[in-house]
Amino acid sequence: xxxxxxxxxxxxxxxxxxxxxxxxxxxxxxxxxxxxxxxxxxxxxxxxxxxxxxxxxxxxxxxxxxxxxxxxxxxxxxxxxxxxxxxxxxxxxxxxxxxxxxxxxxxxxxxxxxxxxxxxxxxxxxxxxxxxxxxxxxxxxxxxxxxxxxxxxxxxxxxxxxxxxxxxxxxxxxxxxxxxxxxxxxxxxxxxx
Amino acid sequence: xxxxxxxxxxxxxxxxxxxxxxxxxxxxxxxxxxxxxxxxxxxxxxxxxxxxxxxxxxxxxxxxxxxxxxxxxxxxxxxxxxxxxxxxxxxxxxxxxxxxxxxxxxxxxxxxxxxxxxxxxxxxxxxxxxxxxxxxxxxxxxxxxxxxxxxxxxxxxxxxxxxxxxxxxxxxxxxxxxxxxxxxxxxxxxxxxxxxxxxxxxxxxxxxxxxxxxxxxxxxxxxxxxxxxxxxxxxxxxxxxxxxxxxxxxxxxxxxxxxxxxxxxxxxxxxxxxxxxxxxxxxxxxxxxxxxxxxxxxxxxxxxxxxxxxxxxxxx
Numbered sequence: 001x002x003x004x005x006x007x008x009x010x011x012x013x014x015x016x017x018x019x020x021x022x023x024x025x026x027x028x029x030x031x032x033x034x035x036x037x038x039x040x041x042x043x044x045x046x047x048x049x050x051x052x053x054x055x056x057x058x059x060x061x062x063x064x065x066x067x068x069x070x071x072x073x074x075x076x077x078x079x080x081x082x083x084x085x086x087x088x089x090x091x092x093x094x095x096x097x098x099x100x101x102x103x104x105x106x107x108x109x110x111x112x113x114x115x116x117x118x119x120x121x122x123x124x125x126x127x128x129x130x131x132x133x134x135x136x137x138x139x140x141x142x143x144x145x146x147x148x149x150x151x152x153x154x155x156x157x158x159x160x161x162x163x164x165x166x167x168x169x170x171x172x173x174x175x176x177x178x179x180x181x182x183x184x185x186x187x188x189x190x191x192x193x
Numbered sequence: 194x195x196x197x198x199x200x201x202x203x204x205x206x207x208x209x210x211x212x213x214x215x216x217x218x219x220x221x222x223x224x225x226x227x228x229x230x231x232x233x234x235x236x237x238x239x240x241x242x243x244x245x246x247x248x249x250x251x252x253x254x255x256x257x258x259x260x261x262x263x264x265x266x267x268x269x270x271x272x273x274x275x276x277x278x279x280x281x282x283x284x285x286x287x288x289x290x291x292x293x294x295x296x297x298x299x300x301x302x303x304x305x306x307x308x309x310x311x312x313x314x315x316x317x318x319x320x321x322x323x324x325x326x327x328x329x330x331x332x333x334x335x336x337x338x339x340x341x342x343x344x345x346x347x348x349x350x351x352x353x354x355x356x357x358x359x360x361x362x363x364x365x366x367x368x369x370x371x372x373x374x375x376x377x378x379x380x381x382x383x384x385x386x387x388x389x390x391x392x393x394x395x396x397x398x399x400x401x402x403x404x405x406x407x408x409x410x411x412x413x414x415x416x417x418x419x420x421x422x423x424x425x426x427x428x429x430x431x432x433x434x435x436x437x438x439x440x441x442x443x444x445x446x447x448x449x450x451x452x453x454x455x456x457x458x459x460x461x462x463x464x465x466x467x468x469x470x471x472x473x474x475x476x477x478x479x480x481x482x483x484x485x486x487x488x489x490x491x492x493x494x495x496x497x498x499x500x501x502x503x504x505x506x507x508x509x
Protein backbone atom coordinates (compact mmCIF):
# COMPACT_ATOMS: atom_id res chain seq x y z
CA UNK A 1 0.00 0.00 0.00
CA UNK A 2 2.70 2.41 1.12
CA UNK A 3 4.81 1.16 -1.80
CA UNK A 4 2.11 1.99 -4.34
CA UNK A 5 1.55 5.36 -2.71
CA UNK A 6 5.26 6.18 -2.91
CA UNK A 7 5.36 4.97 -6.51
CA UNK A 8 2.50 7.24 -7.61
CA UNK A 9 3.87 10.15 -5.61
CA UNK A 10 7.48 9.95 -6.80
CA UNK A 11 7.77 7.89 -9.96
CA UNK A 12 4.73 9.44 -11.63
CA UNK A 13 3.81 12.81 -10.14
CA UNK A 14 7.03 14.13 -8.64
CA UNK A 15 9.35 12.88 -11.38
CA UNK A 16 7.39 14.57 -14.15
CA UNK A 17 6.82 17.73 -12.13
CA UNK A 18 10.53 18.01 -11.32
CA UNK A 19 11.62 17.33 -14.88
CA UNK A 20 9.12 19.38 -16.88
CA UNK A 21 8.26 22.27 -14.58
CA UNK A 22 11.17 22.61 -12.17
CA UNK A 23 13.86 21.68 -14.71
CA UNK A 24 15.85 18.95 -12.98
CA UNK A 25 18.04 16.82 -15.23
CA UNK A 26 19.52 13.49 -14.22
CA UNK A 27 22.98 12.45 -15.37
CA UNK A 28 24.24 8.86 -15.16
CA UNK A 29 21.11 7.57 -13.39
CA UNK A 30 22.15 4.04 -14.44
CA UNK A 31 24.57 4.03 -11.48
CA UNK A 32 21.57 3.22 -9.25
CA UNK A 33 20.96 -0.05 -11.05
CA UNK A 34 24.50 -1.29 -10.49
CA UNK A 35 24.28 -1.72 -6.75
CA UNK A 36 21.72 -2.97 -4.25
CA UNK A 37 21.54 -2.00 -1.48
CA UNK A 38 23.41 1.28 -1.64
CA UNK A 39 24.14 4.41 0.34
CA UNK A 40 23.57 7.61 -1.60
CA UNK A 41 25.87 10.34 -0.33
CA UNK A 42 24.76 13.73 -1.60
CA UNK A 43 25.28 17.41 -1.01
CA UNK A 44 22.37 19.24 0.61
CA UNK A 45 20.96 22.65 -0.21
CA UNK A 46 17.21 22.35 -0.31
CA UNK A 47 14.13 20.29 0.59
CA UNK A 48 13.97 19.51 -3.14
CA UNK A 49 17.15 17.38 -2.81
CA UNK A 50 15.47 14.37 -1.20
CA UNK A 51 12.47 14.65 -3.57
CA UNK A 52 14.78 14.67 -6.59
CA UNK A 53 16.72 11.63 -5.37
CA UNK A 54 13.57 9.67 -4.46
CA UNK A 55 12.14 10.41 -7.93
CA UNK A 56 15.17 8.80 -9.54
CA UNK A 57 14.52 5.44 -7.85
CA UNK A 58 12.82 2.46 -9.45
CA UNK A 59 9.61 0.87 -8.13
CA UNK A 60 11.43 -1.88 -6.22
CA UNK A 61 13.99 0.51 -4.72
CA UNK A 62 11.47 3.10 -3.50
CA UNK A 63 10.07 1.21 -0.50
CA UNK A 64 13.53 0.05 0.55
CA UNK A 65 15.25 3.42 0.39
CA UNK A 66 15.16 5.82 3.31
CA UNK A 67 16.41 9.39 3.29
CA UNK A 68 18.01 9.95 6.66
CA UNK A 69 16.44 13.03 8.21
CA UNK A 70 16.82 15.03 11.38
CA UNK A 71 14.40 13.79 14.02
CA UNK A 72 14.63 17.04 15.96
CA UNK A 73 13.30 18.95 12.91
CA UNK A 74 11.05 16.55 10.96
CA UNK A 75 9.94 14.57 13.99
CA UNK A 76 9.14 17.40 16.39
CA UNK A 77 5.64 16.09 17.03
CA UNK A 78 4.32 12.55 16.46
CA UNK A 79 2.08 13.93 13.69
CA UNK A 80 4.98 15.58 11.90
CA UNK A 81 7.03 12.38 12.18
CA UNK A 82 4.13 10.33 10.80
CA UNK A 83 3.67 12.68 7.84
CA UNK A 84 7.41 12.69 7.12
CA UNK A 85 7.57 8.89 7.19
CA UNK A 86 4.44 8.59 5.07
CA UNK A 87 5.52 10.99 2.36
CA UNK A 88 9.28 10.52 2.27
CA UNK A 89 9.82 7.05 3.76
CA UNK A 90 12.43 8.70 6.00
CA UNK A 91 14.57 7.27 8.73
CA UNK A 92 14.46 9.86 11.50
CA UNK A 93 17.57 10.16 13.64
CA UNK A 94 18.69 12.47 16.41
CA UNK A 95 21.26 15.10 15.57
CA UNK A 96 22.08 16.04 19.16
CA UNK A 97 24.05 13.88 21.59
CA UNK A 98 22.47 14.37 24.99
CA UNK A 99 18.93 13.04 24.40
CA UNK A 100 18.49 9.35 25.15
CA UNK A 101 17.06 6.82 22.77
CA UNK A 102 18.57 4.70 20.04
CA UNK A 103 22.02 5.49 18.74
CA UNK A 104 21.64 7.08 15.27
CA UNK A 105 24.61 5.11 13.91
CA UNK A 106 23.03 1.83 15.02
CA UNK A 107 19.68 2.79 13.50
CA UNK A 108 21.30 3.40 10.13
CA UNK A 109 23.41 0.24 10.33
CA UNK A 110 20.35 -1.85 11.24
CA UNK A 111 18.51 -0.56 8.19
CA UNK A 112 21.47 -1.41 5.96
CA UNK A 113 21.78 -4.91 7.49
CA UNK A 114 18.10 -5.51 6.68
CA UNK A 115 18.96 -4.91 3.02
CA UNK A 116 17.54 -1.40 2.88
CA UNK A 117 19.28 1.56 1.21
CA UNK A 118 19.94 4.99 2.67
CA UNK A 119 20.13 8.52 1.34
CA UNK A 120 22.57 10.55 3.43
CA UNK A 121 23.32 14.25 3.43
CA UNK A 122 26.62 14.35 5.32
CA UNK A 123 26.58 18.15 5.52
CA UNK A 124 23.89 17.72 8.15
CA UNK A 125 21.82 20.74 7.17
CA UNK A 126 20.93 22.70 4.05
CA UNK A 127 23.08 25.69 4.85
CA UNK A 128 23.38 28.74 2.64
CA UNK A 129 22.20 28.43 -0.98
CA UNK A 130 24.78 27.00 -3.40
CA UNK A 131 27.46 26.59 -0.72
CA UNK A 132 28.98 23.30 0.41
CA UNK A 133 29.67 22.76 4.13
CA UNK A 134 32.04 20.55 6.06
CA UNK A 135 30.89 16.89 6.28
CA UNK A 136 29.84 15.44 9.64
CA UNK A 137 31.87 12.51 10.89
CA UNK A 138 28.88 10.10 11.05
CA UNK A 139 29.18 9.40 7.35
CA UNK A 140 32.69 8.03 7.87
CA UNK A 141 31.57 5.75 10.68
CA UNK A 142 28.63 4.39 8.68
CA UNK A 143 30.76 3.65 5.64
CA UNK A 144 33.48 2.06 7.76
CA UNK A 145 30.98 -0.17 9.59
CA UNK A 146 29.41 -1.37 6.34
CA UNK A 147 32.29 -1.84 3.92
CA UNK A 148 30.36 -4.40 1.83
CA UNK A 149 27.71 -1.88 0.83
CA UNK A 150 28.61 0.42 -2.03
CA UNK A 151 28.07 4.13 -1.73
CA UNK A 152 27.03 6.28 -4.66
CA UNK A 153 28.31 9.86 -4.55
CA UNK A 154 25.77 12.34 -5.91
CA UNK A 155 26.41 15.95 -6.76
CA UNK A 156 23.45 18.25 -7.11
CA UNK A 157 23.62 21.78 -8.42
CA UNK A 158 20.95 24.46 -8.68
CA UNK A 159 18.70 23.14 -5.90
CA UNK A 160 19.64 26.01 -3.62
CA UNK A 161 18.10 28.43 -6.10
CA UNK A 162 14.90 26.43 -6.61
CA UNK A 163 14.00 26.35 -2.91
CA UNK A 164 16.67 27.71 -0.56
CA UNK A 165 16.53 27.45 3.21
CA UNK A 166 14.00 29.86 4.67
CA UNK A 167 12.02 30.31 1.44
CA UNK A 168 8.54 28.98 0.78
CA UNK A 169 8.16 29.81 -2.93
CA UNK A 170 9.49 27.26 -5.38
CA UNK A 171 11.01 28.91 -8.48
CA UNK A 172 11.97 26.82 -11.54
CA UNK A 173 15.66 26.82 -12.48
CA UNK A 174 17.67 24.35 -14.56
CA UNK A 175 19.46 22.03 -12.19
CA UNK A 176 21.41 18.81 -12.36
CA UNK A 177 21.58 15.62 -10.32
CA UNK A 178 24.82 13.89 -11.24
CA UNK A 179 25.36 10.31 -10.09
CA UNK A 180 28.86 8.96 -9.60
CA UNK A 181 29.82 5.31 -9.89
CA UNK A 182 29.13 2.95 -6.93
CA UNK A 183 32.28 2.73 -4.80
CA UNK A 184 33.36 0.60 -1.85
CA UNK A 185 34.83 2.09 1.26
CA UNK A 186 38.47 1.26 1.97
CA UNK A 187 40.64 1.98 4.99
CA UNK A 188 42.75 4.31 2.86
CA UNK A 189 39.75 6.64 2.59
CA UNK A 190 39.43 6.70 6.37
CA UNK A 191 42.96 8.10 6.58
CA UNK A 192 41.93 10.87 4.24
CA UNK A 193 38.83 11.59 6.29
CA UNK B 194 -10.90 14.34 -37.52
CA UNK B 195 -9.02 17.07 -39.28
CA UNK B 196 -7.05 14.54 -41.26
CA UNK B 197 -8.99 14.88 -44.53
CA UNK B 198 -8.71 18.65 -44.37
CA UNK B 199 -5.03 18.25 -43.66
CA UNK B 200 -4.37 15.95 -46.62
CA UNK B 201 -6.37 18.24 -48.92
CA UNK B 202 -3.86 21.02 -48.21
CA UNK B 203 -1.34 20.01 -50.84
CA UNK B 204 1.24 22.70 -50.07
CA UNK B 205 1.55 21.66 -46.43
CA UNK B 206 1.59 17.93 -47.16
CA UNK B 207 4.32 18.47 -49.73
CA UNK B 208 6.63 20.36 -47.39
CA UNK B 209 6.01 17.95 -44.51
CA UNK B 210 7.02 15.05 -46.73
CA UNK B 211 10.07 17.06 -47.76
CA UNK B 212 11.03 17.73 -44.13
CA UNK B 213 10.51 14.08 -43.15
CA UNK B 214 12.65 13.08 -46.13
CA UNK B 215 15.46 15.42 -45.07
CA UNK B 216 15.20 14.17 -41.49
CA UNK B 217 15.36 10.49 -42.44
CA UNK B 218 18.26 11.24 -44.76
CA UNK B 219 20.28 13.21 -42.21
CA UNK B 220 19.56 10.78 -39.35
CA UNK B 221 20.84 7.89 -41.50
CA UNK B 222 23.78 9.98 -42.71
CA UNK B 223 24.96 10.90 -39.20
CA UNK B 224 24.35 7.35 -37.98
CA UNK B 225 26.51 5.80 -40.73
CA UNK B 226 29.08 8.60 -40.49
CA UNK B 227 29.35 8.04 -36.72
CA UNK B 228 29.76 4.28 -37.21
CA UNK B 229 32.46 4.68 -39.86
CA UNK B 230 34.38 7.44 -38.10
CA UNK B 231 33.75 7.11 -34.36
CA UNK B 232 36.25 9.87 -33.60
CA UNK B 233 34.25 12.50 -35.54
CA UNK B 234 32.31 14.70 -33.11
CA UNK B 235 28.75 14.66 -34.42
CA UNK B 236 27.00 15.44 -31.13
CA UNK B 237 25.95 18.92 -32.21
CA UNK B 238 24.59 17.72 -35.56
CA UNK B 239 22.78 14.80 -33.93
CA UNK B 240 21.22 17.06 -31.31
CA UNK B 241 20.04 19.41 -34.03
CA UNK B 242 18.45 16.53 -35.95
CA UNK B 243 16.81 15.30 -32.77
CA UNK B 244 15.21 18.66 -32.04
CA UNK B 245 14.05 18.84 -35.67
CA UNK B 246 12.32 15.48 -35.25
CA UNK B 247 10.59 16.82 -32.15
CA UNK B 248 9.39 19.93 -33.99
CA UNK B 249 8.20 17.95 -37.00
CA UNK B 250 6.25 15.49 -34.85
CA UNK B 251 4.59 18.26 -32.84
CA UNK B 252 3.70 20.06 -36.04
CA UNK B 253 2.10 17.00 -37.63
CA UNK B 254 0.21 16.10 -34.43
CA UNK B 255 -1.09 19.67 -34.18
CA UNK B 256 -2.19 19.63 -37.82
CA UNK B 257 -3.87 16.25 -37.63
CA UNK B 258 -5.32 16.18 -34.10
CA UNK B 259 -5.79 19.64 -32.64
CA UNK B 260 -4.12 23.00 -33.32
CA UNK B 261 -4.14 23.67 -29.55
CA UNK B 262 -1.14 21.30 -29.29
CA UNK B 263 1.02 23.87 -31.08
CA UNK B 264 0.20 26.59 -28.57
CA UNK B 265 1.11 24.29 -25.70
CA UNK B 266 4.30 23.21 -27.45
CA UNK B 267 5.43 26.78 -28.12
CA UNK B 268 4.46 27.80 -24.58
CA UNK B 269 6.57 24.97 -23.16
CA UNK B 270 9.44 25.92 -25.44
CA UNK B 271 9.26 29.53 -24.23
CA UNK B 272 9.16 28.33 -20.63
CA UNK B 273 12.18 26.06 -21.03
CA UNK B 274 14.14 28.74 -22.86
CA UNK B 275 13.35 31.34 -20.20
CA UNK B 276 14.27 28.92 -17.41
CA UNK B 277 17.57 28.20 -19.11
CA UNK B 278 18.33 31.89 -19.63
CA UNK B 279 17.41 32.69 -16.02
CA UNK B 280 19.65 29.87 -14.81
CA UNK B 281 22.76 30.88 -16.71
CA UNK B 282 22.28 34.63 -16.29
CA UNK B 283 24.69 35.97 -13.73
CA UNK B 284 23.16 39.40 -13.96
CA UNK B 285 20.23 38.53 -11.74
CA UNK B 286 20.51 38.85 -7.97
CA UNK B 287 19.44 36.22 -5.43
CA UNK B 288 16.72 38.62 -4.31
CA UNK B 289 15.18 38.46 -7.79
CA UNK B 290 14.15 34.83 -7.67
CA UNK B 291 10.65 35.70 -6.48
CA UNK B 292 10.21 38.29 -9.23
CA UNK B 293 11.16 35.64 -11.76
CA UNK B 294 7.85 33.94 -10.95
CA UNK B 295 6.10 36.92 -12.59
CA UNK B 296 8.10 36.27 -15.76
CA UNK B 297 6.92 32.65 -15.73
CA UNK B 298 3.31 33.74 -15.13
CA UNK B 299 3.52 35.99 -18.21
CA UNK B 300 3.94 32.93 -20.45
CA UNK B 301 0.43 31.42 -20.23
CA UNK B 302 -1.11 34.90 -20.46
CA UNK B 303 0.82 35.71 -23.63
CA UNK B 304 -0.16 32.39 -25.23
CA UNK B 305 -3.84 32.76 -24.30
CA UNK B 306 -3.78 36.15 -26.01
CA UNK B 307 -2.14 34.50 -29.05
CA UNK B 308 -4.69 31.67 -29.10
CA UNK B 309 -7.60 34.08 -29.04
CA UNK B 310 -6.02 36.26 -31.72
CA UNK B 311 -6.22 39.41 -29.58
CA UNK B 312 -3.58 41.20 -31.60
CA UNK B 313 -3.53 44.56 -29.83
CA UNK B 314 -3.20 43.10 -26.36
CA UNK B 315 -0.80 40.47 -27.63
CA UNK B 316 1.73 43.00 -28.93
CA UNK B 317 1.60 45.28 -25.89
CA UNK B 318 1.39 42.73 -23.07
CA UNK B 319 5.11 42.09 -22.66
CA UNK B 320 6.72 45.28 -24.06
CA UNK B 321 4.38 47.55 -22.06
CA UNK B 322 2.54 45.73 -19.26
CA UNK B 323 5.39 43.47 -18.14
CA UNK B 324 7.99 46.22 -18.65
CA UNK B 325 6.06 48.25 -16.08
CA UNK B 326 5.09 45.38 -13.77
CA UNK B 327 8.51 43.74 -13.34
CA UNK B 328 10.43 46.87 -12.32
CA UNK B 329 7.58 47.66 -9.90
CA UNK B 330 7.79 44.18 -8.36
CA UNK B 331 11.58 44.59 -8.08
CA UNK B 332 11.09 47.86 -6.26
CA UNK B 333 8.58 46.23 -3.90
CA UNK B 334 11.24 43.69 -2.88
CA UNK B 335 12.97 46.67 -1.31
CA UNK B 336 16.52 45.94 -2.42
CA UNK B 337 17.96 48.76 -4.52
CA UNK B 338 21.59 47.69 -4.98
CA UNK B 339 22.09 47.06 -8.69
CA UNK B 340 18.34 47.16 -9.24
CA UNK B 341 18.78 48.85 -12.62
CA UNK B 342 20.53 45.81 -14.01
CA UNK B 343 17.74 43.49 -12.92
CA UNK B 344 15.15 45.94 -14.28
CA UNK B 345 16.63 45.64 -17.74
CA UNK B 346 17.74 42.00 -17.72
CA UNK B 347 14.45 40.38 -16.62
CA UNK B 348 12.18 42.05 -19.21
CA UNK B 349 14.77 41.49 -21.95
CA UNK B 350 14.81 37.79 -21.12
CA UNK B 351 11.04 37.81 -21.56
CA UNK B 352 11.39 39.49 -24.95
CA UNK B 353 13.96 36.98 -26.20
CA UNK B 354 12.13 33.85 -25.11
CA UNK B 355 8.41 34.55 -24.69
CA UNK B 356 7.47 37.57 -26.80
CA UNK B 357 9.44 36.31 -29.80
CA UNK B 358 8.33 32.68 -29.84
CA UNK B 359 4.69 33.52 -29.14
CA UNK B 360 4.64 35.18 -32.58
CA UNK B 361 5.06 31.74 -34.10
CA UNK B 362 1.92 30.64 -32.26
CA UNK B 363 0.05 33.78 -33.30
CA UNK B 364 0.68 32.91 -36.97
CA UNK B 365 -1.77 30.04 -36.43
CA UNK B 366 -4.42 32.45 -35.15
CA UNK B 367 -4.34 34.70 -38.22
CA UNK B 368 -7.63 34.84 -40.14
CA UNK B 369 -7.93 33.07 -43.48
CA UNK B 370 -7.33 35.01 -46.67
CA UNK B 371 -9.24 34.10 -49.82
CA UNK B 372 -7.02 32.39 -52.39
CA UNK B 373 -4.24 31.58 -49.91
CA UNK B 374 -4.59 27.90 -49.00
CA UNK B 375 -1.55 27.23 -46.82
CA UNK B 376 -2.71 29.79 -44.20
CA UNK B 377 -1.03 30.36 -40.85
CA UNK B 378 0.33 26.83 -40.85
CA UNK B 379 2.10 27.49 -44.14
CA UNK B 380 3.57 30.74 -42.79
CA UNK B 381 4.78 28.94 -39.68
CA UNK B 382 6.47 26.21 -41.71
CA UNK B 383 7.98 28.81 -44.01
CA UNK B 384 9.60 30.90 -41.28
CA UNK B 385 10.87 27.96 -39.21
CA UNK B 386 12.24 26.19 -42.27
CA UNK B 387 13.86 29.31 -43.74
CA UNK B 388 15.47 30.20 -40.41
CA UNK B 389 16.94 26.74 -39.87
CA UNK B 390 18.12 26.48 -43.48
CA UNK B 391 19.76 29.88 -43.07
CA UNK B 392 21.62 28.66 -39.96
CA UNK B 393 22.77 25.54 -41.76
CA UNK B 394 23.97 27.38 -44.87
CA UNK B 395 25.71 30.22 -43.02
CA UNK B 396 27.56 27.49 -41.13
CA UNK B 397 28.30 25.42 -44.25
CA UNK B 398 29.48 28.32 -46.45
CA UNK B 399 31.60 29.58 -43.58
CA UNK B 400 33.26 26.18 -43.25
CA UNK B 401 33.83 25.93 -47.01
CA UNK B 402 34.96 29.44 -47.93
CA UNK B 403 35.28 31.40 -44.69
CA UNK B 404 38.28 33.76 -44.56
CA UNK B 405 37.26 37.16 -43.23
CA UNK B 406 35.85 37.23 -39.71
CA UNK B 407 33.02 39.64 -38.93
CA UNK B 408 33.17 39.83 -35.12
CA UNK B 409 35.98 37.50 -33.97
CA UNK B 410 35.56 38.41 -30.30
CA UNK B 411 31.95 37.24 -30.13
CA UNK B 412 31.55 34.55 -32.76
CA UNK B 413 34.88 33.38 -34.19
CA UNK B 414 33.09 31.16 -36.70
CA UNK B 415 31.12 33.97 -38.33
CA UNK B 416 32.72 35.06 -41.59
CA UNK B 417 31.64 37.41 -44.36
CA UNK B 418 31.80 34.53 -46.82
CA UNK B 419 29.48 32.38 -44.69
CA UNK B 420 27.14 35.30 -44.07
CA UNK B 421 26.80 36.30 -47.74
CA UNK B 422 26.65 32.71 -48.99
CA UNK B 423 23.99 31.88 -46.40
CA UNK B 424 21.87 34.91 -47.22
CA UNK B 425 21.96 34.24 -50.97
CA UNK B 426 21.09 30.55 -50.53
CA UNK B 427 18.27 31.35 -48.12
CA UNK B 428 16.86 34.01 -50.44
CA UNK B 429 16.77 31.53 -53.32
CA UNK B 430 15.19 28.75 -51.23
CA UNK B 431 12.64 31.23 -49.86
CA UNK B 432 11.74 32.19 -53.44
CA UNK B 433 10.93 28.54 -54.26
CA UNK B 434 8.97 28.03 -51.05
CA UNK B 435 6.72 31.04 -51.65
CA UNK B 436 3.75 28.69 -52.26
CA UNK B 437 3.54 28.50 -48.45
CA UNK B 438 2.97 32.26 -48.25
CA UNK B 439 0.73 34.84 -49.88
CA UNK B 440 3.83 36.61 -51.28
CA UNK B 441 4.46 37.69 -54.85
CA UNK B 442 7.83 36.72 -56.39
CA UNK B 443 9.49 40.02 -55.47
CA UNK B 444 8.03 39.94 -51.94
CA UNK B 445 9.29 36.39 -51.38
CA UNK B 446 12.82 37.42 -52.37
CA UNK B 447 12.84 40.55 -50.21
CA UNK B 448 11.27 38.88 -47.16
CA UNK B 449 13.63 35.88 -47.33
CA UNK B 450 16.57 38.26 -47.58
CA UNK B 451 15.43 40.22 -44.51
CA UNK B 452 14.75 37.01 -42.57
CA UNK B 453 18.24 35.73 -43.40
CA UNK B 454 19.81 38.96 -42.07
CA UNK B 455 17.58 38.83 -38.96
CA UNK B 456 18.71 35.26 -38.34
CA UNK B 457 22.29 36.46 -38.22
CA UNK B 458 21.30 39.16 -35.73
CA UNK B 459 19.63 36.63 -33.40
CA UNK B 460 22.58 34.30 -33.63
CA UNK B 461 25.19 36.89 -32.67
CA UNK B 462 23.06 38.51 -29.97
CA UNK B 463 22.63 35.19 -28.15
CA UNK B 464 26.33 34.47 -28.74
CA UNK B 465 27.22 37.74 -27.06
CA UNK B 466 24.97 36.95 -24.09
CA UNK B 467 26.75 33.61 -23.76
CA UNK B 468 30.21 35.19 -24.02
CA UNK B 469 29.24 37.61 -21.27
CA UNK B 470 28.38 34.68 -19.00
CA UNK B 471 31.44 32.71 -20.06
CA UNK B 472 29.61 29.79 -21.64
CA UNK B 473 30.06 28.56 -25.15
CA UNK B 474 26.83 26.61 -25.40
CA UNK B 475 23.98 27.76 -23.19
CA UNK B 476 22.87 24.39 -21.85
CA UNK B 477 25.99 22.31 -22.04
CA UNK B 478 26.94 22.32 -18.41
CA UNK B 479 27.06 18.59 -18.99
CA UNK B 480 28.00 17.14 -22.39
CA UNK B 481 25.11 15.71 -24.34
CA UNK B 482 22.51 18.06 -22.89
CA UNK B 483 22.23 20.72 -25.58
CA UNK B 484 20.85 24.09 -24.63
CA UNK B 485 17.46 25.19 -25.88
CA UNK B 486 18.65 28.73 -26.48
CA UNK B 487 21.24 27.43 -28.92
CA UNK B 488 18.41 25.87 -30.92
CA UNK B 489 16.20 28.93 -31.02
CA UNK B 490 18.68 31.83 -31.03
CA UNK B 491 18.07 33.01 -34.60
CA UNK B 492 14.38 32.05 -34.49
CA UNK B 493 13.78 34.44 -31.60
CA UNK B 494 14.52 37.38 -33.92
CA UNK B 495 13.29 36.07 -37.28
CA UNK B 496 9.88 35.10 -35.84
CA UNK B 497 9.08 38.66 -34.76
CA UNK B 498 10.48 40.31 -37.90
CA UNK B 499 8.70 37.91 -40.26
CA UNK B 500 5.41 38.10 -38.37
CA UNK B 501 5.20 41.88 -38.52
CA UNK B 502 6.14 42.02 -42.20
CA UNK B 503 3.39 39.53 -43.08
CA UNK B 504 0.91 41.18 -40.76
CA UNK B 505 1.45 44.62 -42.23
CA UNK B 506 1.39 43.39 -45.82
CA UNK B 507 -1.64 41.07 -45.71
CA UNK B 508 -3.60 41.20 -42.47
CA UNK B 509 -4.14 44.88 -41.70
